[in-house]
Amino acid sequence: MKKLAASLGVILLAIGLVACGESGDKKERVKADSKEITVKHELGKTTVKQNPEKVTVFDFGTLDTLEKLGLSSKVAALPKQNLPKYLKAFDTDKAVDAGGLKEPDFEAINNAGSDLNIISGRQSDSYDKFSEIAPTIYLGLDTSNYLDSFHANVKTIGKIFNKEKEAEAELDKIDSQIKEVKDAAPKDKTGLIILANDGKISAYGSGSRFGLIHDVLGVKPVDMSIKASTHGQSISMEYISEKNPDYIYVIDRGAAVGGESSAKKTVENDLVKTTNAYKTGKIIYLNPEYWYLSGGGLESVSEMVKEIGDSF
Template structure:
């Protein structure tokens, strides 16, 4: 009797064990795990097309190996917390982006002289360029999807915002971009309201090795007029890349309320450090202007205005600098 009970007991155990094994082998993958992995896989493989001034680029979203020749784009990527692999270290990197001089970033050449060999060896996923690299676009685009991110001076804010939204789309940072743009809009609005209410006019000049160039609406520094609201003292300044060559007599004749000065020497390695824009500008002729007499000659930070305009950091800083430096 005991023997029969033992056999029956063993048979029941075997039946239970077999049923349990069969149940485990047929169980589906946990839905929560699949749901977690699926979006990530879709995100890394999603291909997007970006249209820009020079053509269009097809690339995967959230590219990993990023090269930026434009310092405005570089400061934007840094602000958004996006890693950059290659930087144009052979040119003057603005002091506020000094960390990108570190050897952990690949030196991809100068702003006008890309190092194609190094860039090719990096196998980048995307390359960002602007006006200074436009002649090299075709060659760079053979290496990796290359996107032109230069700002259109005639519609500065429109093209700047478009560029930033493009970065937001590429890296999934749309909300953060919108937040930063809203802050910049608010800063510009405050300056514009004050400038418009003052009714004062302004002239913008670039100083380069003792020579002067004037810039008006639609120029690389035209943001001061169109966006920040300062009336141009001369509406007939020619819109040229290097500005309209002018004299000190011209400044005295136009007699601006405000004189905004950009010193190219600050970002030019070859210029004598002892030669400053202030020494050049504040001569006997210019001292006859309202701008000088009222203490309204503003020396702008060339690192923002000349080297890296068009970035989330630089554009915001440009507006804030004018608000701070102008005597309202």
């Protein structure tokens, strides 16, 4: 009987230890799942659940980064209008169509039931409305400090989704790519960045939304006085001829937003044909999806850097 009692005691003790172990593991899992972090961003501070299950994304650069980090399944809602072709995998019934980049469908966003909203410049005025639905963070690029801002945004995503090592590894690859391109940039040549839009053209310089070309990749601006602004500085064909850049980088807005692609017809006129850029075949038509719609993503920035490197 004593032996039987002792055996039963051992068994009960073992069961108790296992139960405690399981209870402890469960508590640890619950604790990990309920962890929250505070994200500082341009529009404030937001308490965010770490590794959220469902996310509404209104920034295509962020969408690009999520895909690169293997987080596509987390996207519950996004604006499907003007979605870049390389991100078309998100245009499925698995994700709610949340309206347009500038016209969010807040009813659809609410119905998506996301744990987190991620927005950028085009939705900044609606930050409060987004925040009423779910915790919202702003991950727009600070173009006056492009590279640091890009790094910070990717690292924020990595921290939120427990992908910090993966994010760092991808950033290291891009940093190496940037160094190679910057080292290859001709020091005695100048460049001009223009946006073509329905027959009109605007110039962009250092510190602008396309300033990566000058500020990070080392292409010398043909005009240092171009003021950084969202819509660029309106210029004439005479201006381009007078400045005579060695490289002209063209972003076709019409092609980016699904309109008519008319940039080449607009740009390559008799005046522009007098420039060094035209004479040496250095009018480069950049991918408008990367440059106009989804800049700031891990894939888009890598491809943008590659395009400039190829132009040399």
